[in-house]
Structure formats: structure tokens, C-alpha cells
Amino acid sequence: MGSPYGFELVENCLICKLRNDSFFCSLPKTALEAFDKMKYTASYPAGAVLFVEGQAPRGIYMLCKGRVKLSTTSAEGKTLILKIAQPGEVLGMHATVSGTPYEITAETGQPCQLNFVKRDDFLNFLQKHGDACLKAAQHLSKDCQSAYQQIRSLGLSHSAPERLARLLLEWTSASPEQVEPRVKLALTHEEIAQIIGTSRETVTRVLADFRKRQIAVLKGSTLTVRNKAVLEKLVGA
Amino acid sequence: MGSPYGFELVENCLICKLRNDSFFCSLPKTALEAFDKMKYTASYPAGAVLFVEGQAPRGIYMLCKGRVKLSTTSAEGKTLILKIAQPGEVLGMHATVSGTPYEITAETGQPCQLNFVKRDDFLNFLQKHGDACLKAAQHLSKDCQSAYQQIRSLGLSHSAPERLARLLLEWTSASPEQVEPRVKLALTHEEIAQIIGTSRETVTRVLADFRKRQIAVLKGSTLTVRNKAVLEKLVGA
DNA sequence: GAGGCCCGGTGACCCACATCACAAGCACCC
DNA sequence: GGGTGCTTGTGATGTGGGTCACCGGGCCTC
Numbered sequence: 001m002g003s004p005y006g007f008e009l010v011e012n013c014l015i016c017k018l019r020n021d022s023f024f025c026s027l028p029k030t031a032l033e034a035f036d037k038m039k040y041t042a043s044y045p046a047g048a049v050l051f052v053e054g055q056a057p058r059g060i061y062m063l064c065k066g067r068v069k070l071s072t073t074s075a076e077g078k079t080l081i082l083k084i085a086q087p088g089e090v091l092g093m094h095a096t097v098s099g100t101p102y103e104i105t106a107e108t109g110q111p112c113q114l115n116f117v118k119r120d121d122f123l124n125f126l127q128k129h130g131d132a133c134l135k136a137a138q139h140l141s142k143d144c145q146s147a148y149q150q151i152r153s154l155g156l157s158h159s160a161p162e163r164l165a166r167l168l169l170e171w172t173s174a175s176p177e178q179v180e181p182r183v184k185l186a187l188t189h190e191e192i193a194q195i196i197g198t199s200r201e202t203v204t205r206v207l208a209d210f211r212k213r214q215i216a217v218l219k220g221s222t223l224t225v226r227n228k229a230v231l232e233k234l235v236g237a
Numbered sequence: 238m239g240s241p242y243g244f245e246l247v248e249n250c251l252i253c254k255l256r257n258d259s260f261f262c263s264l265p266k267t268a269l270e271a272f273d274k275m276k277y278t279a280s281y282p283a284g285a286v287l288f289v290e291g292q293a294p295r296g297i298y299m300l301c302k303g304r305v306k307l308s309t310t311s312a313e314g315k316t317l318i319l320k321i322a323q324p325g326e327v328l329g330m331h332a333t334v335s336g337t338p339y340e341i342t343a344e345t346g347q348p349c350q351l352n353f354v355k356r357d358d359f360l361n362f363l364q365k366h367g368d369a370c371l372k373a374a375q376h377l378s379k380d381c382q383s384a385y386q387q388i389r390s391l392g393l394s395h396s397a398p399e400r401l402a403r404l405l406l407e408w409t410s411a412s413p414e415q416v417e418p419r420v421k422l423a424l425t426h427e428e429i430a431q432i433i434g435t436s437r438e439t440v441t442r443v444l445a446d447f448r449k450r451q452i453a454v455l456k457g458s459t460l461t462v463r464n465k466a467v468l469e470k471l472v473g474a
Numbered sequence: 475g476a477g478g479c480c481c482g483g484t485g486a487c488c489c490a491c492a493t494c495a496c497a498a499g500c501a502c503c504c
Numbered sequence: 505g506g507g508t509g510c511t512t513g514t515g516a517t518g519t520g521g522g523t524c525a526c527c528g529g530g531c532c533t534c
Contacts, residue, residue, distance in 0.1 A: 151309070151319065156317050438512095
């Protein structure tokens, strides 16, 4: 007996093993119990749209498992990916807290488990539980920071190679002191282009160049950085 | 008897008249009293640097009066302005809440009054006062939103005129239903360029073009929008 | 096996804008 | 007055990369 998307649904937050310290739901017992009572657990297939920019905020989605693509789209249909949310993050919190429409679109990139909490419930919850509210503020701070990062990348770098180099370094920064860091990621060139704000063709060309110069190789979904030093030289003068 | 920068310092938050509802310090009485006890009031001349990106977070600055320029600078010295903070905003909250270094630089653009609160005091304060914590979350949400706005502007628009048009509309959106909205702002072309991520010369040229086509005129520090419709056509296709 | 569909790879073209360089306007202050 | 320092205005030049166009390869479905 399995759930539809190849993993068991964890229904009870109190005994959940997915959680670690950086998760939003890493909360003291009483707060966690309250959270558990409010939430609606569900799993989604890849490609499901949780909310769309412009919608009035219904509430938050706590991401337990899987990756979710957060993006924004221009009137002409050009898309910019803001980030790939990891488990532990809360989606739609800005809109829910501030009461303004979702300003980004959230779409699952793979099968996911999510906990939904209605806006009113969530606001009440934050008001009652100071720990949770502080945690929420911390998560919002992190979101701001990553947004500022991206603004820097988009606004201060002159060239596409520079932005791509920065992105590759960011991805490999998780696996720290390895000689040739490898990272698994399932993104098309198109999607990479949408992250660094360039065109698909440019990504292809720059990656080809990196491969030729033995700097980094993206083969299938595996990224291998061969020469970190050169990447670092590319990003900062 | 005046203060050094041409305005009276308001020392007591409880009787402060600068505040309105959107201010962070628009708090219930007990929280406000606690805030008043923690804070250090000071006034600064134009051009004072409150904190620099990379510094460990000392605490927050509540902006009571004046404008503060928030920016980030690349290794090569290129600067990008993230926003011009208005009275009521809290500066340095992300870094203070998350405990990571300030990721932006804050510099007063004119004489300002600010209330400084030490990091530990501020965190304690948030923990004790749920209202304040919620308010903090709301302000962080707004910061996120404006950051996302800027990401959209930088990443999704193809041309400098488009970005400038968006900026002008944003500035005049405050004064709503006027035929020819006028806004006072003291920014050089250089600074405008740093907001929309382009070069000073391009701003000069585009503004000259706007003037010639009777779309908008920037004379001295007064911006007058002559033809809002054209601007709107420029931003969204 | 044939036909779609999406992804990756590559060449050709061209234009928006960064960059450089210099001049003119304006303020402020010895 | 005539420095010294900013800001604005404008021409000349070069180029990064967006866009279009096309092709091959992998994968799925019928």
C-alpha cells in the first residue's frame, strides 16, 4: 500500500521524521500541536500549480518533501525563476502575512508533500505562538536575503557567463570541501536561463564553452565543477 | 534652540507625532513603552553611513524622519540601489533577525532621525511582544515584495526605457488621480541609473527622449508626468 | 517503424546599450 | 574673479547577447 506518488504521506507532524532544525515547523511542542491541528496534508504530482501570481492569498504551503519552482512571468510570457524551494520552506508567506496578492507563482517540480494552512488560521497561530512568529520572521528574512542575492546577480554583473558561474558556485557551495563537487539537479537549459535572466541559447553556448575550457561539465542532470578557481575569478573581479 | 540638522529631535516615542499607522512603531501601549526604553534616538546629517554590507548585525534602525538609500556594491565598484527607505521603515531587520551579516548598505540621503535598537534587545522585544513580532513579519513581507518587484523589473524587461517608465509610474503612483502628477525627488541621473541597472548616459538620453515626446519632464528635482498612457504602454506589452 | 514533441547545439544577423571622451552648466568657496 | 567639483548633455564606437532559423537526438505513443 503506497501513496499515489511513490512515497508515504506523513499525516502527523508530531512524529514526522522529515523535519530538521531549519524547517519552519521545527517548533516547541505546544505550537507544533496547534500547527498539526490546522493543517491539511496533501501530496501533489510534478507540475502542479499551488498558486499563481495575482491571486488573493488563501494561505501558506509548508513544503515537507520535494522541490517547488517559484517564478514570475511578464505580460509577454517571459518567465523568471526566483528560486527552487527546498523542503522546510514555507510558500506564500509574504502574501499571507501582508494580505496582498501572491506576487509569485509556485509550481511543483517533482512529486511533493505539502501542508496547507488557511490564512486566518495561520495569522491567529502566529499571534498566539511567539516562537512560531519569530520563526516566521526568520524565514521571511532568509527569503529577503535570497531575493537580494538575485538582485545583485541580475543588476551588478555585466555578462551571462558571470551570472552562470555564480549560479554554479551557489549550487556547489552546499557540498563544501570537495575537489570536484558534483551536484544533481534536474533543470533544463531553458530553466537555467530563466534563473539568470538570459536566453536558452546563451546558456547552451556558455556551458559548451565551460566544457571546452574544462571548467564545469553538465551531463544529464549531474553537474561537475572541474575548476572552481576559474569560476570564482569569473564572478568577482 | 534647534537640533543640529534643522528639526527638533523627538525623544519620546509615546508622544511622537511623526508616526502613522503604517509605521513599524505603531504599536499598542505596552509594546511601545518597551520599545521606547530600548531605543537610542539620534539624528544624522545627509550622507551618513548607518551600516555597510558584510558587517555583523549590530541591530535595527527605525527611520522616523528623512530618506535612507539602501544599496549594494559589486567588487568592481558598481552600485545598485535597492530602494529609498521612507519614514516608518525599519532598516537592517533581515540581518538582525536572521543573524547573518547585513547584506546591504544604508546611507542617509538627507538629514534623518533614527532610533537604534541593539540586536539582543530587539530579539527579546519581539519574543515578548507578539504584536510587534507580527508587525515585524509584515514589514519583512513588504521588503520581500519590493525586492521581487525589482527582480521582475531587472529580469523581465528588455529595455532601459521600459524600466525607467516603470520607475516613473511607481513614483507617481502615490499621488493617484491627478492629471499631471508631480513628484519631488532629489536623485541624480546617476542614482536613477543605479536603481534601474543601467548607465548614467542612458538615463540622460531616455529622459531627453521622454521630454521631447512630451511624456515626462524631470526639471530640477521635480518630476512631471505629462502622458501616463504612453508610459503604461511602454511597461507592459 | 513512423510521427510528435521537447531538449540541446550551432550559425548568422543586428541592435540596444555600455563605454569612452569631451563640453557645457551650475554651485560653492576661497 | 577664477578655481574645483559636481551634474547634465551628446557624439562616436564596439560588442554582448537576444532573436531567428534550422538540425539532430532522445523518448514516447500510436
